[in-house]
Amino acid sequence: MRATEVLTAHHDELRSLLSELARLPGDRAVERQRVLDHLVDELSLHEQLEDEIFYPSVTAASPMVAVAHAEHRYLEDQVAVVVRTGPRRAGFDEEVRVLTAAVEHHAGHEESEMFTEVDAKLDADVLEDMGARIAARLEELRASRTTQLRLRVKREVLRRTPGGARRPR
Amino acid sequence: MTPPTALAERLTTAPEAWEALDRPSYRAEHVLGVALNALGRGRGPVVDALHGTWLGHPLHPALTDVPIGAWTAALALDALDAVGASRAPGLAAASRACTAVGLVGAAAAVASGLVDWQHTHEGARRVGVVHGLLSATATGLQLASWRARGRGRTARGRALGLAGWCVVTASAALGGALVHRHGVGSDHADRSLAPRTFTDALPVADLVDGRPARADVDGVRVVLLRQGDGPVRAFGEECPHLRGPLSEGWVTREGLVCPWHGSCFSLEDGAVVHGPATAPLPRFEARVRGGTVQVRRVPPVPGASPGSVTAAEQHREDEEDRRARH
Numbered sequence: 059m060r061a062t063e064v065l066t067a068h069h070d071e072l073r074s075l076l077s078e079l080a081r082l083p084g085d086r087a088v089e090r091q092r093v094l095d096h097l098v099d100e101l102s103l104h105e106q107l108e109d110e111i112f113y114p115s116v117t118a119a120s121p122m123v124a125v126a127h128a129e130h131r132y133l134e135d136q137v138a139v140v141v142r143t144g145p146r147r148a149g150f151d152e153e154v155r156v157l158t159a160a161v162e163h164h165a166g167h168e169e170s171e172m173f174t175e176v177d178a179k180l181d182a183d184v185l186e187d188m189g190a191r192i193a194a195r196l197e198e199l200r201a202s203r204t205t206q207l208r209l210r211v212k213r214e215v216l217r218r219t220p221g222g223a224r225r226p227r
Numbered sequence: 228m229t230p231p232t233a234l235a236e237r238l239t240t241a242p243e244a245w246e247a248l249d250r251p252s253y254r255a256e257h258v259l260g261v262a263l264n265a266l267g268r269g270r271g272p273v274v275d276a277l278h279g280t281w282l283g284h285p286l287h288p289a290l291t292d293v294p295i296g297a298w299t300a301a302l303a304l305d306a307l308d309a310v311g312a313s314r315a316p317g318l319a320a321a322s323r324a325c326t327a328v329g330l331v332g333a334a335a336a337v338a339s340g341l342v343d344w345q346h347t348h349e350g351a352r353r354v355g356v357v358h359g360l361l362s363a364t365a366t367g368l369q370l371a372s373w374r375a376r377g378r379g380r381t382a383r384g385r386a387l388g389l390a391g392w393c394v395v396t397a398s399a400a401l402g403g404a405l406v407h408r409h410g411v412g413s414d415h416a417d418r419s420l421a422p423r424t425f426t427d428a429l430p431v432a433d434l435v436d437g438r439p440a441r442a443d444v445d446g447v448r449v450v451l452l453r454q455g456d457g458p459v460r461a462f463g464e465e466c467p468h469l470r471g472p473l474s475e476g477w478v479t480r481e482g483l484v485c486p487w488h489g490s491c492f493s494l495e496d497g498a499v500v501h502g503p504a505t506a507p508l509p510r511f512e513a514r515v516r517g518g519t520v521q522v523r524r525v526p527p528v529p530g531a532s533p534g535s536v537t538a539a540e541q542h543r544e545d546e547e548d549r550r551a552r553h
């Protein structure tokens with residue numbers, strides 16, 4: 059698969075986690091927390107793959123890389139708000155809605171503009187090769203104990219910041 | 228020989244092309260992001276205060292006057308003392324006090340500079356990295372100077388102070404380039420007066436509840452928004468921060484959010500709710516006539532317009548509209 063296809067497939071995973079989160083009713087806080095944890099981790103990994111592999115390789119092919127970095131930063135900040143709010147508070151749905159809008163904007167933009175441009179400008183085998191590297195790196199990160207620990211620490215830190223919610227149990 | 232102006236320009240623009248700075252700069256930004264998010268709900272107020280949303284323009288350039296001014300004063304006092312031109316006692320102590328005042332100002336300037344820098348792109352971002360490194364170096368030199376002066380090693384303290392002053396001056400030159408060449412911190416919104424009178428924007432049926440829509444009105448790009456049965460609101464499409472496209476943004480309980488760096492603007496009047504933008508979003512009046520949304524510019528200085536062409540024109544238009552509707 060081309061790098062752009064690998065990333066688009068991962069966008070779809072993020073989208074389905076977001077809609078699952080929106081679908082789960084408010085009284086199922088434990089499940090919501092579980093989906094949220096998963097979403098936060100996958101989003102972090104997605105950003106990491108793009109920051110480390112994809113964006114640096116396409117800077118010459120697309121003028122949108124700087125904006126994409128900026129949007130990742132916004133996503134990180136909004137993730138922090140969602141995690142801090144927690145699934146039992148009244149504002150949670152609203153904050154998830156904002157995160158969804160931001161993810162949709164960013165991923166949609168990548169797919170409709172950056173990826174099309176990159177597909178048109180880079181050689182097919184370069185893209186295939188990059189796709190394989192991204193997919194392998196994603197599997198590697200998902201399986202890595204250190205990465206799991208890092209992501210967990212990140213979530214816990216964000217949840218325990220001033221104004222942070224208790225974890226539902 | 229190269230004329231000096233061209234040389235200065237070459238020096239301040241050279242870092243724009245240093246792409247090798249990008250990786251470490253994004254790494255550093257990630258760390259900064261985590262540190263700011265660790266402030267929890269305190270992050271918003273702290274970051275906005277440092278951007279200067281309360282001031283209407285960036286706080287950072289104002290803060291930098293403190294270290295540069297204080298360290299320049301220290302330099303002048305050192306010079307007076309060294310040449311023995313003044314018999315006033317306590318020059319050395321005064322100079323050390325100035326160094327300390329500069330250090331306090333520098334800490335505040337570094338904090339505000341970092342939060343502004345994190346939302347810059349490409350060339351400006353790279354110049355910003357060098358500017359930040361130079362400023363940090365200057366602060367380190369002045370700190371060493373302050374300590375040396377405290378231990379009575381006056382000559383060493385003066386030499387360190389002079390070195391710090393030279394480095395901070397170089398850094399200030401880059402800071403100037405960031406503002407005047409790259410427009411970091413300046414207002415990027417379209418502040419023309421067009422359209423002065425109501426002009427068709429788009430069919431009201433094109434507006435989706437709560438979704439910003441873009442329209443081109445006489446060459447001015449406008450974002451239109453309607454929530455439920457509320458009024459149609461219209462603002463400038465280009466974010467005052469760095470021209471992010473507001474029609475691609477989203478609405479939260481607080482206002483309209485820019486999709487690039489998350490500046491948030493009040494739906495009432497376009498005022499800044501959250502930075503990095505420090506200037507308000509230009510506002511337009513909107514009305515619906517015959518199923519079409521029409522907009523016209525709200526003059527930027529309310530109350531100051533009587534007698535101006537725009538005010539007179541808009542007044543005449545309102546009169547005609549009133550007559551037509553009776």
Ligand code: FES
Nearest residue numbers: 466468469471485
């Ligand atoms: S362009 Fe930076 S917040 Fe809008």
Ligand SMILES: [Fe+2]
Nearest residue numbers: 108126164168
């Ligand atoms: Fe991305």
Ligand SMILES: [Fe+2]
Nearest residue numbers: 065108165168
């Ligand atoms: Fe992506």
